[in-house]
Amino acid sequence: MRLHHLEVTAFGPYRDHQVIDFDALGSDGLFLLHGDTGAGKTTLLDAVAFALYGKVPGARNDAKRLRCDTADPDVVTKVVLELTVQGHRLRLERSPEYERPKKRGEGTTTQQAKASLTWLGDAPGGQEGATRIDEVARTVERLLGMSVDQFFQVVLLPQGEFARFLRASTAEREELLERLFATERFADVEKWFVDRRREKGRELEAQTQQVRELVARVSQVSGSEPDEDQDEQSWLEDLDKRGVRELERTRAEHVRLGREREAADAKLAERREFADKVRRVRAAEKDLEELAAERERHESWRAELAAAQRVPPVLTARNAAERAETALNKAETDLLGAVARCQVDADEPTDRLRALANEHREEAGGIARLLPEAEQQESDRRRIGDLASKIEADEREEADLAARQTALPERISNARAAVEEAKNAGIRLESLGSRLEELTATLAAARDLPAAQRDSESAKQRAQEAVDAHQRARDLVQDLRARRLAGMAAELAGQLSKGEPCPVCGSAEHPSPGTPVDDPVGAEDEERAQTEEQRAHTRREEATAEAQRTQQVHERLRERVGEQTEDALAAELSALEAERNTLREHADKLGERTDELAELEVSTERITAQLSEIRTRLATERAERSALQTTVDERGTRIETARGEFGSIAERRAHLLDLADRIDRLIEARATRDDARRLAEEQRSALREAAVAAGFDSVEAAMAAERGEARIAELTEALAEVEQRAAGARAALASAELAGVDGAAEVGLEEATEGATVAREAAERAAAMAHRAEQRHRDVAQLAERLRAAWAELRPVREAYDELSALADVVNGRGQNARKMSLRAYVLAARLEEVAITASRRLQKMSEGRYSFVHSDAAGARGTRGGLGLDVLDDYSGKVRPAKTLSGGESFLASLSLALGLADVVAAETGGVLLDTLFIDEGFGTLDADTLDLVMDALDELRAGGRVVGLVSHVEEMRQRISVRLRVRKSRTGSTLAVER
Template structure:
């Protein structure tokens, strides 16, 4: 793949139209993409990735933020890329999601526009459209590129920082990246499938054992087995369980037969007890009947019976006169009541101070009552007006007070409005000053924030510079100590080899073969010389070398980390002194505080001004409303005063000598009511006298008719209920005597007269005991029958469950062994999982390709090798994915974390190039015509930078172009072709340039 041309429109930091001629840059083979921090160097690479895949790398992949913040809202953001892929020249154009103004209508409202994509190919005579939808474009490009976006970012855009982490990562983290780049998913899926099968088989076996154990425990509980069933821990316990089941079946069968025999015996005893109980009950009932009859005869009182019969006869003779007697008594009582009422009425009328009524006949009392009632009715309305006079006079006073209060309220509102005019002018001046200060504060806040960040970064930069100096000294001391110890080990090895003959001679024995010549005679064995070295001394020296190597690696790793932190701090702080930057920050913060104070006062004045205007408007409205209310209240008070004067005159005339009209009205109503009652009493007395005469005449006729000389005593006449009760008592006396005599004469009762009393309770007790015994025997027999039936019914099912356990256990063992083998567990000698084993082969290819570049960059010193033991110590299943650096100068392998900052850079770069070549081969051998390397050159010294650039220059073989993304000043003199990114307030711009002269 080769890039030809890139066009940007309102994309990222670029506000307008920008073009990149990659053909022009590629003619030089090696070109530089340079610019200040934050200008948009990485955004150029983002545009290429967005054009091909519709996304940008890493955390920047936010489609909603790809449209430039500096653009004109009417400008459509767009990226257009021309490239040759798989021998075909294509042009792809994409627009990210963005917002634009409405094309129709008014207002500033923006509308959202979705992303678009188009793809064209060069047909020789012009561009031919191929796809115009995002899904279609993605389908066509996937077929041409042959790689995913993740692979593209590792093959074409080499993010150096990411590969530095990959270089130092542990085996598990390195496995995650390799799985994204190489298709090892099918092997991971095999591992997962075998793991799932293992878990499923184990679960099935566990469930089967649990089910069998549960069924056995439930059966033992239901059968009340005296012996618990054997436990099922593996397949060898099945025979013990089968023996237990057979024994339980035989035990329950015998128990069932014994319980049935005991039940039949209990039933015979119960039948005999029931027959004896029935006979005893019959004799006891006859004896009870005889006792009752004797008791009834002894309980009768003959005198009382005769007295009740006489009372009943007297009642029956006098009962026909009961109505006449009661009517006479009632008429006589009513006549007496009427006379007494009439006497009271006459005495009240005679006491009235009214000459017209005094001494008049009762016939005139009704007319007097009607006259007084009419007079009282005529006074009722005027009495109500009289009762309301005090309240209405109070209302008159309230209306007059309200009129005065409204007039005073209007005057106060007018005075407040006059005082507010001066305050309004002062507040408007303060509001204007606050607005100007707020604008200034916004500008100062941004300046103070930036100054504070630079000051903090400067302090961190100075601290890190001191730390780097200390780390350099410690690293140099550690290197010197390690080298000295290594030289000492080499010297000891030389001296030991020189004296090795004496060491062999020390083990020779006459008659035993020499390990060198084979002879069994040793006439002149060598003797140790001065300074002889033995194996123990060499081992101690090697242990010291290993200890010092660890110290050297720790020191070099710490130095590299501090150098990287220092580079970041220098980039953020610039070259300014920390004190000057802090002073600039403090001055800006003081100015910002002053501006904010003035702005805050302006905001308070604006609030006060708004409140003042609101109060002035309210005061004007209050004044007008109060004037209107005062006028209306005065008019209502005058009208009410006239009305009250007229009512007072009418009341004075109507009440006469009475204290009030109401009192006069109540007196008239009282007299009218008593006159009505007196007239009614006169009429009632006349009617009661006539009724008494009639009742006495009827009683005299009835006495003559029934042969009475005088009226009988009314007490001999009973009430109907009492008469009926007395009649029932007389009849019951006769009936009881006849019944008792008949009962004693019955043959069956007479037959038991001489028999002793029956103990029925003892008989019933014996019968109940026999019945309880039957119930207990029945329960025992039923339980025995159910248990025997249950064991017979469950036996086949339990044996089926037990028979299935064996094959299930064998299958689970096979599934577990396969799963352990695939995931690097027991049975896997190398402890490496299947997917890691495949990825280790890929990593070996990557390391071999990277070593070619690494040897060139390090002057033949370093190579990348796989290290299985290092990976195994970090996690089961990832053996074979460890990386170490082989040092050609010492012959030792080193941890990648011990590399210095510069060594880490070119090792990471070599690894990135090797991985790019391997992924390219994995993707079908696609030719990579354009590569980009992003940052990391600032940590290299001059010689190493020359070696790295020489390696990159060699990548141009075959027409390949390599782009370096960096802001390192030295590269601007070393790389001829350059694309500069210039930063400005209105957005960044791109410019082609040549290298600055040395």
């Protein structure tokens, strides 16, 4: 992968459009991104990552604030990157999601994220470009062969990440390596084994539970459980043998007791037959004795029944006489009611009544012809009322339309003025926006100015203090160095011996050896002073840079504010905002006011047409009401005469017809009363005749002999029962079966019954025991067959589970796994070992052969899993020590070597994609001049291999060593880029 061209617009601190030509920057294979702190050096790396993956490294991605805060609202935030991957050149363009001001109205709207991929040349496989975010992401990841996390660790070597990795715990290091080497598939293998073991364990447990249930069932059925030291199969065979013996014994007992029961039952049947004959003789003799004692009462029942059987004809005649009397009473009552309703004399002749009814009907027929006129009269009156209501409503509507027609010219004039006001407000609002934006920024600068001034003065003071401290440290170093040089001759003189050559000049004579000095200085003292001087120099540079930055901030704010005060700016801004709100309120109503004016202009003709229509309708309604009123008055005179004292003609006619009907019903009631009186007299005579014919002296005697049906049935049934008992008793005593049987004889049935009961119970118990023994033997045999089959099925399942469980333990770092390393940890340990070997070559060169990485697969403390240990071998001491013991500069060398080694291994792991471009972000400030030379030599080797290496640093010495530099300048309006050589 090689980067060619990068464009950023309104991205991070870059407000305007910025362009980076990586081909020009990387012509020497090595270039530097430098600039003030916060100027946007790392943002350029973020832009590369965002163009490729739509994300930026670290916590900056969580903030979701990629757009430049000072960018113009109309400028679109985007990043464009041209690169070559696997021989194909392509162009990537992305825009993040961000909030922008609405073009109309207040508030903000969401600008959606976009992405596109364009092939600049022959596309692989004839593919077309992509415009969907997910399609672009899949294509980039497929071409690069690495995920976004791997890219951030392999191509963009971030600030401090590998120093943390170097000192990380096993768990933290494992988490990073998993992301880089994508070992999820090995975790899936571990999980597959665990899940498979769990699944097979459930199957084994299910079959084992089935076996346990079958064993428990056999124990329950047989009543016997296996001993703790007894094999279950031998226990099952013993159960089968015991069952056969028990079955044979119970069957023999059942046969013997069955014979005894049959003999006892035969004896009991014989005694029961004799007992039944004696009982029957005793019952017959008792019945005959009881019937003889009740003979007189039975005769009275026969006489009562005979008299009751002669009463029915008399009852029929009596019922007919009662019905005739009831009809007569009803007819007399109806006649009295008819007389009262007709309001006539009860003795009025019938002919006169018929004539009066005819007169009423003739009068009703005479006024019936006026009924249609009465109905029309009511309809016309309702119509007159409806017309009056319509006329009143139309008159109100006419007045309202006339008033609206009069007011229309003034309303149209006002509406036109409102439309012009809204248009002017919109024009003024556009010119007011830029002034508001400028004034807002100026006010913010005025408010920040005092704090910026204080920060600048404080930073200047700290910078002066740092300069003084650095000067003191330099003076101390020079003093110690001079004192040490002065004392070196004395040190050499102390090592001379008479007659032995001098280690400096070789002479055996020492005419004037040096003398010791007061307060000698050693190499350690000088080294400590140099270290402190370097630290003071670093603090001096940082303080000076901070003083320059704060002074620039203060000067920019002062230039922005000028002679204006914060209060005056705030007052002016408040006034402009109030004016903007008023203008926006008027401008927003332009559409509404335009529609209102159009509506008023159209309504003039509409109101004129409505007035003409309603006035024509009023004239028609008034003429119709006048004509109807005249007709109603003339018809009312005729109707008043015809209805008389009644409410209407219909009511008077109904009254006359009702009177005629009442008179008719009176005549009919008289005829009905006369017929009922004659019939009642006839029925009374028939009743007396029926009583004499039935053999009774009078009607009253016949009624006294009357009995109900229940009593008659009772007498009939009782007499039939008496005859039946007598006949049955005599027949029984006369039968041949009971001949010679004495009713007083002793039977002896209880003894035979008790013997049969005892024999039957014993036989039933023996049958139950035989049945239970047979059922138990059959159940045990069936369960034993199922249990043997379950044992046969369980054996291979248990063997397979044991094998799978042992293998799963090994894969997950347990059981027979001596190193206690899971498969995933083993793969990561192998990858880490490759990284350690690759990184050691660079670390040995950078440290002049002193340090190299040592990978350890030993288990951790308290039995924790191992495999990811990473220490350093110190060639000076020959001992392996933890990476945490390295100094700051040594840690940077180790971290950089580790990062480069990891990048090589990950690149090879992800498919061998050649990574021609590499970025290293910060960390060079911890190195001294000699060590920096070694690091630069290592970086030269990288570019000698064809790579382009971009360094991100603010260290001044780096600028002197690298010929091509990209300078990031930070200003109030946003950062800019410039190439320096």
